[in-house]
Amino acid sequence: MLIEPISKEYNAKFLTGTGLDNRLFSTTDVVQYYQIANYEGVSDKILLDTISKFVNRHYPVIKTDSSKRITIFFYRKRFFVDYSDHLYESARDNENRTLEGYADDLIARVHCKKYDPNKGHILRTKSISLTR
Numbered sequence: 001m002l003i004e005p006i007s008k009e010y011n012a013k014f015l016t017g018t019g020l021d022n023r024l025f026s027t028t029d030v031v032q033y034y035q036i037a038n039y040e041g042v043s044d045k046i047l048l049d050t051i052s053k054f055v056n057r058h059y060p061v062i063k064t065d066s067s068k069r070i071t072i073f074f075y076r077k078r079f080f081v082d083y084s085d086h087l088y089e090s091a092r093d094n095e096n097r098t099l100e101g102y103a104d105d106l107i108a109r110v111h112c113k114k115y116d117p118n119k120g121h122i123l124r125t126k127s128i129s130l131t132r
Helices: 008-016 044-058 083-093
Strands: 002-005 029-037 069-076 106-115 123-130
Touching: 002 008, 002 044, 008 029, 008 083, 029 083, 044 106, 044 123
Parallel strands: 029 069
Antiparallel strands: 002 029, 069 106, 106 123
16 A cells, blocks of 8 residues: 655645645645555555554644644545646635545545643544545
């Protein structure tokens, strides 16, 4: 199984806010887009575990300290489909920020929320939903 960013450039911009219009993009409600290849025949449990470990490794609490919420989408990697053409508009215009026209390719969505109810205690919740 291979998980890779649809666009490293856009994921970096969405995560940091660098180069984005803050009136159109939130810096506290971040979106990230990935694609997964070679997952066919993998059980849902293994797929969930793999995605969970990926998120924990790439989006630890320390790294995402400035973000209050991160939504990470995982799409099926397909030949001859370039999702990157749709990332900017989807992140900006779609209410749920999924890629327009590619609902059937969405494998999973991960929501991570972080809040500090007691100033200094960070609690992070994560929910993963498979859509395949």
